[in-house]
Structure formats: C-alpha cells, structure tokens
Amino acid sequence: MIRRTIRLEPRPRGFHLVTGEVVSALPELEAVEVGLLHLMVRHTSASLTINENASPDVRRDLRAWADEAVPEDFGWAHSLEGPDDMPAHVKGTLTGFELTLPITGGALDLGTWQGIYLCEHRDHGGVRTITASILQ
Numbered sequence: 001m002i003r004r005t006i007r008l009e010p011r012p013r014g015f016h017l018v019t020g021e022v023v024s025a026l027p028e029l030e031a032v033e034v035g036l037l038h039l040m041v042r043h044t045s046a047s048l049t050i051n052e053n054a055s056p057d058v059r060r061d062l063r064a065w066a067d068e069a070v071p072e073d074f075g076w077a078h079s080l081e082g083p084d085d086m087p088a089h090v091k092g093t094l095t096g097f098e099l100t101l102p103i104t105g106g107a108l109d110l111g112t113w114q115g116i117y118l119c120e121h122r123d124h125g126g127v128r129t130i131t132a133s134i135l136q
Helices: 019-024 027-031 056-069 085-095
Strands: 002-008 014-017 034-041 046-052 098-104 114-120 128-135
Touching: 002 019, 014 056, 019 114, 034 046, 046 056, 046 085, 046 098, 056 085, 056 114, 085 114, 114 128
Parallel strands: none
Antiparallel strands: 002 128, 014 114, 034 098, 034 128, 046 114
C-alpha cells in the first residue's frame, strides 16, 4: 500500500473539480495495473464526490441546491464557528467524506464525464488535506 497526504489550496464555498490535482499528487498511479485508490478528506466541513467533469454549470447548480437544501438560518444549536459551520457539517454528511476509485492500466478508471470534486462547504474553509491510499 502507498499512502500520501494531498494538500489542496483554499477555495471558496462551492464544488471544485480536483481530479487533475489528485492525479498529479500521485505519480505512483502509473505503475498500478489493477488496484484501488481510497481518498478521505480530513475535515468535517468539506467533502468529496464524483460528478460531471465538463460543464461548470453542474458545479454551480450543485452549490445552489446545497445552499437551498441546507440553509444557514435553520436555527442550528452549533453556531460557535459561524453561521456557515453547522450547515457545512450537514452538507458534508450528505455528500460524504471518502471515495474509493478503481485504477486500471495506471490511471483512474472513471467514466468519460466523471471527475473528483472537492465540495467546500464553508465560505473560507482554508487548506484542505486528503489522505490518499493506493491498494494493489
């Protein structure tokens, strides 16, 4: 098994395509004929998901839906870290904190229109780290 920590620069609230950054941080992928890549974001107010990798409209629509579905003015009890914190935890729980992806022939075996998203649920979430484990 190979284990790496991937550091992603701060991003604003939204759904961000990070497939290229993840792959670039893992040059060992090229040597894996058949295996799995497990990713876990090490934060409770950001998450990971797979979705459309071509149209930025999908990312904008996902943010609009998430903000409408999980509003800041819900009357959350947990509010010490700001009005966007508890909604960020709920959004993270809904989208998930980890992914397991197949590796085939030295590359991620994603569908043609699939990419890895970092879902940043805070207005100013800061640097995000992902633990990546390659299993072969």
